[in-house]
Amino acid sequence: MIIELGHFALVLALAVALYQTVVPLYGAHRNDARLMALAVPAAFVQFLLVSFAFAALVHAYVHSDFSVLNVWQNSHSAKPFIYKITGTWANHEGSMLLWVFILSLFTLAVAAFSGNLPLSLKARVLGVQGSISSAFLLYIVTVSSPFVRIPPDRVPLEGQGMNPLLQDPALAMHPPMLYAGYVGFSVAFAFAIAALMEGRVDSAWGRWVRPWTLAAWTFLTAGIALGSWWAYYELGWGGWWFWDPVENASFMPWLAGTALLHSAIVVEKRNALKTWTVLLALIAFSFSLIGTFLVRSGVLSSVHAFAVDPERGTFILAILAFFIGGSLFLYAIRANTLKIEGRFDPISREGALLLNNVLLSAATAAVFIGTLFPLIYEAVTGGGKITVGAPYFNLTFGTLIIPLLVILPVGPLLPWKRGNVKAVLGRLKGALVLTVLAFALSLTLLDASVRAAFGIALGVWVVAGALEEWAGRVMLFRAPLKVVFKRIASMPGSMWAMTLAHAGLGVVVLGIVMSTAWKQERITALQPGGKVQIAGFEVVYKGTRKATGPNYLAEQGLFEIYRDGRKVAEEISEKRTFLGRRGMPTTEVALMHYALGDLYIAIGDQTKMGRTVRVYFQPMIQLLWFGALLMVFGGFIGLLDRRFRVGVAERTESRLVAQPAE
Template identity: 50%
Template sequence: MTPEIGHFALILAFAVSIAQAISLFVGASSAKDDARFTIFGQRASIVVFGLTLVSFLSLMNAFGQSDFSVINVYENSHSAKPFVYKLTGTWGNHEGSMLLWVLILTLFSGVLAAQGRAAPRELLNLTLGVQSLIIVAFIAFILFTSNPFERLFPTPQDGVGLNPLLQDPGLAIHPPFLYLGYVGFSIPFSFAVAALLRGKADTVWARLVRPWALIAWTFLTIGIMLGSWWAYYELGWGGWWAWDPVENASFMPWLAGTALIHSIRVVERRDAMKGWAVLLAITAFSLSLVGTFLVRSGVITSVHAFAVDPARGVFILAILIAAIGGSLTVFAARANALSPTGAFAPVSREGALVVNNALMLTACATVFVGTFYPLFIDVLSGEKISVGAPYFNLVFTKIAAITLALAGVGTLLAWKRANISQTIRWLTPAAIGAVVAALVVAVIAERERVTGAIGIALVAWLIIGAATEIFLRVKLFRAPMKDSMARAKGLPGAAWGAAIAHIGLAVFALGAVGISLWKTETVALMAEGDAAEVAGYSVTLQSVERISGPNYEAERATFRAEKNSRTFTLWGERRYYPVRGMETSEAAIRAQGTNDLYISFGENTSGRGWPVRLFFNPFVAFLWWGAAVTALGGFVAFADRGKKPAKLRRKPAPKAVEGLPA
């Protein structure tokens, strides 16, 4: 009976969302400022979230109880599967993941409705109205093409089991964070469309949008990091990023979101770049929808893909066309109404952010072209081509390097108009640090000296530049330490967040440079007792034994590694899941400071030994640390709401209306 409750709750949520959309748009277009429409719209958002939560918990209960009378549970669970993966299997499939998507969508709408009384009523009505239309579209998609509660008769005794690649802690928590980012951009999107409809985007609008853009960007950063970390240790290929189409699908809205949070800052400070900010808000969520289409339409084959049903792809394509086409049409018609009132000189922080936006969008365009060009060629001519890492590494890395260089400059430029000579003096420590770092690399590196020197110089440039801005703002070494500490304590969270995020990006870049340029690899066919060498390590395959897990059989290899009289043991596995008939690998990884000794082994098909790949991955830990620090910067900036202008200070609640409690 629980699945029927979940299904009915979802149908009710669909009906309430339709009523909510009608009410909010009628309220926004009404000549009379009638509070009843706003009150109903706000409360409907909370009701829709509650109904969607009931629906999601009903599906999770079916997975937890292994109710194989539900097709979704039968196809994605098994009685022998560990309980935690029974629960995470709720979103480890197409239908359940879409229900999680809608749950997060309604959660954000509910939070906006609960906190929205500080916003102008017309703006709130239009924003919640657009959100409700998005909710209607995705609930309709679930109900008509992807019902997660569909029954199966007769009831099977057991299920098919969850994809083994998803039976992992990293990938279990990766989708929720990724969806918090994807779906989070729906709020800036709705605010952008609302601003276009009312012909007004001002500093009040920017201060309302900024926390939503920041939290979406931060969650997306965490989601991408978790996916990369999972691919690193689970897939056994020794890498952390493959420019897979679905990896690109998450990276593109991150790039657009990065440009968005910088543009909103300019709107907030200078009441300028309003058209840019609105367009970027539309672009970030549109690219999130593009990612959803890629994963669920069947147009690509990937370890990340959920579904290959063309009917579902057509439905999502219709949503995508309506959202992107409709919003861009409104933008084309109404963008002229968003005239800026603030002005700034080309050499200023605003000017640097304009260039930043251009670079971010250019980088996003290069990823988009590399991802979709093969699909376009396939559709037009039937020819199968691939665009791989060489293209992205050649084009994207150049743009990324220029962006990092500009970021180190932009943080030290003054708002409105910068003093060039003063800025050059402030940049001197960063320039000296970059030159020293480059010289050190050029001397000690055994290969890739020039490229490595440039990469490490950019890392030093960005870190020192970000630190210099903080030192200048707190007057470190130019005022008594007590005064500097007081200034640091009073420094806005947005300033701290920006500095932390920039340092995090630099640390991440350090990891990317290290593993990309100086990774060492050895491939060997090894029997028990054989040894191979990589980066000065002598690695011996001591034994291979068969073991049994909760729902898998495995070959576990024990390796002994020795270097400089230090010896340690590593274990790697090849797992076979009989229910699914699939194999996975668990790489043997030993962290040595910021470096990893990484070993993966294959199947002994020849009877003469196991193919073993040994990697030494320098600086790889900086990838995860850098992404974590970047996300921390996002949270710190999100926590800083700044001083609210009069229009944003909390207003008294609307008076009670007959028939509705206050």
């Protein structure tokens, strides 16, 4: 019964979403305040309906209601409680419902927290969001419903089980984070469309768009980091990023969103780069749409996957064409109505942010072209197959991202309008010295290759540059401590965000380079009692035993780890075979964190020579996720910036003083 109510609520939500699209947009067109005001209650009602539908599906999963086709296909009664909940979105239909649920949540937030928006802009933004919601709801209701029942006389007793790889805490949180990021960009998209309709973009627009973009970016960063962390410890290869099309699909909106985050600053502060920023907002969400659909449609592995499910495929193509094509068309005919203002020199904060955008765009293009080239090639040549793998992305993306890292510390120190690189480098003396030092030390003492030393120097340059900019801002070592503390306390959230995110990126670079350059591996077949030496550790294989979990059978490899003759750890590395029809085994690696890196043990099959054991030492690899954490943390701090809050007029003392000059 609850399932039917959920289904019904979803159909009602579709009607409300259509209403939320048509009425406010028409009202804005006719300048009718009463019609425009209806957008807010519509957003509220839509949220209630969609959240009820979503809760209904979660309810069915939690109670293992196998009369629901979707639950039967993707769940199992013996699953731990947490995975019964997360199983709701570990499949195509459920994840689409989660997407719409998050969208309705964001729409509600826009409706609730935008009291100071002009009525027409607010109505248009909510109207555009309603249109996105309508498209997704229509898709779910017509061809992708999770509420389909199995006839009562054929209801199975047990479900088919959830993909075992996905039964994991990090991956439980990965899709909601990712979707919050994707969907967050819909707000920037809606603002961009509304601006094109109104023919007006100004500093205020930039200020309204920034917090939403930052929220989306923060969620997306967290989602991607969780995904790579999961890949690292779950897939059992010790890798964390494979340039897989699925990863690229989430990386492209992140890159475009990062560019948007930076160009929106120029719009707010300097009233320049407006048309470009609007285009970026459209692109960021377009990539989010592409990412959402392509990941689950299977089209990325082959064009033919589309033909397996032509109904959904055509629908998806239609939605993509409507929103991407439609928005770009609107941009083409309306962009010239936006007045171009703002002047600046090439060497200026604006100039640096512009270069940031050009480089990020090119890097995005590399990922985009590499991801879609095999598809296009197959379509154009009529079945010709070509592979574009990690070596391509490392070469092109790597080449394009390095200049970005080189200019990164310089940009924030350049003044607006017109600057001087020499003066900025003078303020980065400490960072320059540390960079050179890092290069020399890694080359000599740490025995790194020139490339690795260069990479480490680059990471140090970014981290030290960010810290030195911060130190200069709070006048560390230059003013009395009391002044420094006062400056630290009064530093705005957005500045903390910048420092943390930039430093975090540098830390990520350090983690990548060090773990790659100094990674050690031992692959051997071991009999019980056999030993492996790695990075000063001695790993002793004690044997294998069988074990049972709540919904899986396991083979557990037992290991003892010694350092300097002393036992430092006992660890278990598992291979799990899950119940249900999805019988592929998964690995649960033994993972130990030490100051200098991770010791990583995965067991393989039993062969004639013994048990295959793979032992890796991954130096400093935790820096990678620590850096990502810094970036996410910075994003949250930035969201707390009081200037972003609703109704707080931006009035600083210096502004008040400067005002009479007008």
